Amino acid sequence: MNRRQFLKTASSAGIIATSGIAPLLMDAYAFSNNANLSKVEARYYKKLPEREIECILCPRFCKLGDKERGYCGVRENKGGTYYTLVYGKACSVHVDPIEKKPFFHFLPQSRTLSIASAGCNVNCKFCQNWEISQVRPEQIHHIDFPPDIVVASALKNKCPIIAYTYSEPIVFYEYMYDTSIKARKEGIKNVVVTAGHINPEPLEDLTKVVDAIKVDLKAFTQDFYKNYVRGKLESVLEAIKIIAKNKIWMEIVYLVIPTLNDNAEKIREMCQWILKELGPDIPIHFSRFYPAYLLKNLPPTPISTLEKAHSIALEEGIHYAYVGNVPGHKSESTYCHNCKKRIINRIGYYIQEINIKGGKCKFCKTPIPGIWT
Amino acid sequence: MFSPLQRKLSYTAWNKAIIYFNCSHQTFYLLFIFLIPVDKISSDHTFLHRTPGLLTWNKHKSIFSYVIMPKVIVIKEKEVLFPDGSVNKKKLVEMYRLGFSILTGQKKIKDSIYFLFNEGEKIGIKINTIGGKKLSTRPEVSLCLANELTRSNIQGKNILIWDRTNRELKDAGYRLNMSRNDIQVYGTDTKGVGYNNSIVSHLNIGSLLSSIQSDIIDFSISLAILKDHGLAGVTAGIKNYFGAIHNPNKYHDSNCNPYIAEVFDIPSIRKKHRLSILDCLMIQYNYGPSFHSRWIEKYESLVFSMDPVAADCIGWNIIEKIRAKKGLPSLSEEKREPFYLKTAEKMGLGEANINNIELLEEEV
DSSP: OOHHHHHHHHHHHHHHHSTTHHHHHHHHOOBOOTTOOOOEEOSSEEEOSTTOEEEOSSTTOOEEOTTOBOTTSSEEEETTEEEESOTTEESEEEEEEGGGTTOSSBSTTOEEEEEEOSOOSSOOTTOTTHHHHTSOGGGSOOEEOOHHHHHHHHHHTTOSEEEEOSSOGGGGHHHHHHHHHHHHHTTOEEEEEEOOOOOHHHHHHHHTTOSEEEEEOOOSOHHHIIIIISSOHHHHHHHHHHHHHTTOEEEEEEEEOTTTSOOHHHHHHHHHHHHHHHOTTSOEEEEEOOOBTTBTTSOOOOHHHHHHHHHHHHHHTOSOEEEESOTTOGGGSEEOTTTOOEEEEEETTEEEEEOEETTEETTTOOBOOSBOO | OOOTTOOOEEEEOTTOOEEEEEEETTEEEEEEEESOOHHHHHHSHHHHHHSSEEEEEETTTTEEEEEESSEEEEEEOTTSBOTTSOBOHHHHHHHHHHHHHHHHTOSSHHHHHHHHOOTTOOEEEEEOOTTTTTSSOOHHHHHHHHHHHHHTTOOGGGEEEEESOHHHHHHTTOOOBOOTTSOEEEETTSTTOOBOSSOEEETTEEEOBBHIIIIIOSEEEEEEEEEEETTTEEESTTGGGGGGBSOGGGGOSGGGTTHHHHHHTSHHHHTTEEEEEEEEEEEEOSSTTSOOGGGEEEEEEEEEESOHHHHHHHHHHHHHHHHHHTTOOOTTTTTOOOHHHHHHHHTTSOOOOGGGSEEEEEEO
């Protein structure tokens, strides 16, 4: 079995493999026929003359004629009305620890029901999940998993959090939004894992229904965004500022790719920008790159490079910087920025020890930014 | 001493063959040939693209034949469409026969077909059905071509009419046929077909190829409908191969340039492409690629060329002429001229300068 076949199977079988969730889904929902796409009217688009539309969800502003799909591949103009084809159509469902997203300052050790649909509105050459993000929904297996059932599954599986993740949740905005509202009514929190390539208006609306957002800041140069992401850095930075302004808990991940975005001065510049615009309490994760998708020619990031980035962040005054994708590294753990003592001891996604009480360092009583209860 | 059509060239092929000759219309004088397994050279389309002519061994007639390149043939037939818009199949057959005859310099259709294809090769006819019944390669047009191939002793089982999905094929009026003994019609999403497992990474392209394109067919005819395109400017024979990859939606930025040329340049596409035929019976000359009845022009033509870039260039020119006639601004004025054609030319895929294309327009 090759990778693609494996992923096709795994995206379906992921549900079965997920403890507790399988019986519910197997009872209620059989695997959908691939052609069984949703036809729910999309939000954030303008109707234009001659059955054309302009999508205003993300900074691409796709202008589409009848029968055409947007860059994301999951939204289609049918006769002058724009539809999302993936509403309630999950291609990946799994229960993960929240640390896997990664969120290190948001309800540590919580089980998270994680869902995704096909599609993405950028095209990162280093995408780890390209088998679901860079395909159209009819090209992979998906299940009917409407918002009600997502929330019921989270409750049944004792997940206090639903994560919209794996591919790019912005492209299944309506599904995510409606699920978030239903989840909140049941006391379940919502977290979003995104590249942040979204327009201000939909993002403002989204911040009203979700509790935390992790943004992948892919680099700090527009050249990188143009050549390796096919997106706009400026839009992502704007999105980050909007999230901060709306006081939604945010963590930033920076995947460090050898030779492409590992320039120390650029990383320093990014840290200075974060400090200036967001303050010192937004955690930054410097994650290790592994060869994938169209960048298989590069080696994994040297750990020394990650450590250098980590130390730059601390030097610049960022309080919480992490090294990611290096299980067992000491900088996976959280250290109080005041007394420097280890307050969360992590190994990979697993937590060995927590020394935070009432949101404060157990040793020096300094408040630790984050959502802890 | 030489007419404008006379060419003199030297060419070093992969086997260090040197061809040196001059030509005039359909006759040629072979001055010097050194070490040429011509039949093999002709099977590599790179040769077609990078020389102004094709010297090939015609197995059927056991002679060398030469065709001047780039040559584009526009065949017109004023009565190919009945007043109700349906196709006069008899006239269509005549259009194909005349087109193949002029293109290859062969009198008989059978000789023309064997000039282009060898016996036993599986021929894919890549059509474009994204526009639904009103704006896709018509079933009559592709089936007529397939029938002409079978009449020339290409076995039906070696002909596959295909596109991206069965749904789109059916919506465009095609009847699916997966019979192994007949002309086949099906899409990449047919069970057991699908896309290749490994991603093709080529220049700016990262895509999965339809296994029809990569594995099932040996050679390809791009039989696209010519249309205006809001982003690319024009969609025709080269862009038709966006239907051979799994993620065409990723390649519409910056007027689809350089992506259209780069997708075509994927070896499994470029090397298998033998012929472009543009369905120009009805042309959407504005607000494409979607169907809009007020911008449809009856044109009743087929365009033939072995140079995929030259064919599309002539297609562009046709659209511009219709737009000018209708008082519309040119695609250049709308900042959406098909820039990808120049890119394709720079990549050595064909001729994009209309002044260097030999255009032959004939009426049946």
